[in-house]
Amino acid sequence: MAEILEPTNYNITRCKEHLECSEVVAVPTETVYGLAANALDEVAVKKIFEIKKRPLIDPLIVHVHSSNQTHLYAELNILAKKLIKEYWPGPLTLVLKKKSKIPDLVTASLPSVAIRSPQHPTFRKLLKALSFPLAAPSANPFGYISPTQTMHVQHSLGENIRYILNGGYSKLGIESTIIDVQDENKPTILRPGPITRDVLEQKFNRTFFSHKETSGNSAIPAPGLLDNHYSPKKPLMLIEEKDLQNLLSKNEHSKLKNCAIILNKRPKKLKAENLFWLSENGDLNEISKNLYHTLRQVDESQYSILYIQEIEMIHLGVALMDRIRKAAN
Numbered sequence: 458m459a460e461i462l463e464p465t466n467y468n469i470t471r472c473k474e475h476l477e478c479s480e481v482v483a484v485p486t487e488t489v490y491g492l493a494a495n496a497l498d499e500v501a502v503k504k505i506f507e508i509k510k511r512p513l514i515d516p517l518i519v520h521v522h523s524s525n526q527t528h529l530y531a532e533l534n535i536l537a538k539k540l541i542k543e544y545w546p547g548p549l550t551l552v553l554k555k556k557s558k559i560p561d562l563v564t565a566s567l568p569s570v571a572i573r574s575p576q577h578p579t580f581r582k583l584l585k586a587l588s589f590p591l592a593a594p595s596a597n598p599f600g601y602i603s604p605t606q607t608m609h610v611q612h613s614l615g616e617n618i619r620y621i622l623n624g625g626y627s628k629l630g631i632e633s634t635i636i637d638v639q640d641e642n643k644p645t646i647l648r649p650g651p652i653t654r655d656v657l658e659q660k661f662n663r664t665f666f667s668h669k670e671t672s673g674n675s676a677i678p679a680p681g682l683l684d685n686h687y688s689p690k691k692p693l694m695l696i697e698e699k700d701l702q703n704l705l706s707k708n709e710h711s712k713l714k715n716c717a718i719i720l721n722k723r724p725k726k727l728k729a730e731n732l733f734w735l736s737e738n739g740d741l742n743e744i745s746k747n748l749y750h751t752l753r754q755v756d757e758s759q760y761s762i763l764y765i766q767e768i769e770m771i772h773l774g775v776a777l778m779d780r781i782r783k784a785a786n
């Protein structure tokens with residue numbers, strides 16, 4: 458089992474020293490927990506892939522403490538600088554042209570690198586103490602649900618890592634937005650996330666393309682393109698809005714005893730043990746914060762089939778449905 462370390466200065470130093478020995482540490486971020494290692498050290502980075510059982514063709518995100526460090530690892534254009542100014546530190550990852558300091562192992566030999574500066578204060582303290590950036594994918598076995606608290610990491614990777622740095626419950630609950638800004642005229646959202654397309658377009662008064670709109674022109678593999686991503690072990694079915702009432706009435710008649718049903722908000726009247734909900738009133742931020750925890754909870758429950766209600770595709774709903782669709786695949 459891994460040791461869960463409270464975020465004291467002493468423990469942050471222990472993590473730092475461990476990382477300096479080419480080892481990995483699970484770290485809290487505002488999005489999901491990450492499995493971190495020295496991004497400039499191939500021996501260390503290799504351990505991330507091994508522990509996660511992640512294929513080497515899936516590149517990692519490099520985390521920096523300060524935006525000032527970005528130019529060491531990537532080429533910045535004007536749009537990238539503006540996005541950094543607006544959203545860092547925060548849940549925004551930029552795909553930029555890579556510089557040679559970043560080993561090919563990190564980027565799966567792509568000519569680009571994904572970089573972000575995270576917001577979580579404990580992760581920032583650790584990054585500040587280090588003389589190198591940290592490569593960190595989500596701290597889950599490849600293909601499984603991302604972790605939003607230390608117990609999730611302990612459960613699925615605890616046997617294989619020494620330390621999990623405790624940063625509490627991840628406040629956003631889903632992974633960062635990834636934008637490919639290599640072509641300034643065609644910024645492309647490779648993975649929708651907490652910084653939403655509508656907010657970006659309004660702020661910058663321009664189009665941000667979705668990956669679907671630009672794919673075809675790019676050889677870069679899209680993040681999460683692999684079908685079975687963020688998936689529970691049990692079958693997960695999407696409930697369309699039109700089928701919801703029917704399903705709930707079937708449930709009333711105990712025809713779905715075997716199934717867990719995840720709703721967007723607390724049901725007003727219905728009471729049944731197999732009903733779960735992601736928020737009190739349908740608030741998208743609350744749904745986001747609870748999504749992965751609830752998926753893990755039902756995956757470990759006695760129910761053998763899982764249902765989840767679809768979410769309206771507006772604002773953060775786009776990112777949430779992206780994750781849910783992949784989980785339900």
Ligand code: TXA
Pocket residue numbers: 486488489490491492515516517518548550552564567569570571575593594595596631632633635647677678679680681682
């Ligand atoms: O919120 C997050 O981004 C979390 C926390 C830990 O920072 N990290 C995270 O990492 O979600 P990961 O490895 O689970 O997802 C990163 C995605 C992968 O799907 C990968 O394919 C994509 O980013 N990616 C990394 N480098 C890329 C690149 N150069 N071009 C295109 N996609 C890239």
Ligand code: MG
Pocket residue numbers: 594595603
């Ligand atoms: Mg991941």
